[in-house]
Amino acid sequence: MSVICTRCGSTNVICMAMVNPNGNVFEYYPDEAFEYGYCRGCDFDEVHAELTDTDKVQQEIDILYRSFIDSYETELDYADCRIVYKDDGTDLEVKIALTADGKAAAMNERVFYHCDGISGLKSLAEYGDKDFIMVQCYQFDNWAGDNTPKFLHDYD
Template sequence: MSIICTRCGGTLVVCEATVTPNTKVITEISDDSLQFGQCETCKAQSVLTDVEKTKVAIKSGFAEFVKANGRKPHYADCCIVWKDTNNLENVQIRLLESGESVGTDMFFSCNGLHAFESLAEFGKEVFIITECYGFKTFTEEEISEEKTYEYEFGGEKISVTGKEVRAFYPEEYKLAVQDIELFAAYNTAERKYYRKSDCLLTPEFVQRLLDEEHLMEAGESDSFMIQLSFLWHVQIRKEPENLAPFKYALEACCLEHIGTFSRRYITLEETLLHCLNGFNENAAILNRYQSLQDYFYRHTHGKR
């Protein structure tokens, strides 16, 4: 295939060359000259591309990568030209295998080597590959960041990516892929599910829990959100009789960091009051509310 104009795909193109004036012999055509020229079809300056040369470079580069690494690459570093503006841009193009999802947010994705080669031709896409710099694979961490983990909570499926998990966990955790799969993805998805709730611990909700306490049986639970320094999700569960004198268990997790809190209590009033006081267990710090009556009184009189 000939050198073509990347604006229209035409082959009637001219470029600069060094000519001996007396003999009219062309003595040099530089590589740069072959990359830019004038198209006689669309009558414009244009980026030129040698389609066959680019495709050969793609094939040989792919083969060399497979030979050196014993596997197919995930993506290629390329230079493309936009047909409309004729601007050049360096991009990464994903070489997808069936069922893969990693790297689908790259500039462009195509199914395999043959489809990738076709991008060097003047085809249906709005760009043309003019050069392939090389092939690469994703690191283990990059693969885990885009992998999707799915769990079910309350009959609803919640999905998180490895990237979401790493964003939620502090850097000092230095999560390995195994950590994400064993616990971190589950914990992140669980909090994502809890954040969908709109049930806040209000005076009305506290009163409802107290009024309906006699209806709660062992194993049953109520959940709500409470805004302390951070937003927390709290679950209060009625315990079986064999755990007496404890009647209630509390399990809480922060929705803005990885903190958790759990305790058992003898009364529901004690359980709720501890929540309202921000799980305070420091004797040197005075509780905000001394009793639930104090809590109700302050809210009623605007003295929160």
């Protein structure tokens, strides 16, 4: 597990946790503990910054991907995700296209970013050279939205 600062990528971070005070034994992270985290690796002294567990986000993508493939016998076109901008920490709920084909182009105004398949999507959960980092992936879908494959060809 590697929990990093969404601003600078540092692992020098702190957040709230529930502990058993008798021996300081870690129990669990409360809801939104990472959203209200602090970073000591940013340029300033200990700034508020959202934290993200990059391994966990990638594992969740794998789980969602497998369950989509098992449930629908159709291709998946995009992922509903939440991203955080590195510079000011604001977040956005966005659609990230998994392909750069004609369908994605037709849906361009609804697409925040185009990546290359599942591995490309997973790489967005890591601290890279983009001005944002993806911190949550909610679900996959195709552009038809109702998982009717024939409808997909309307965008060809």
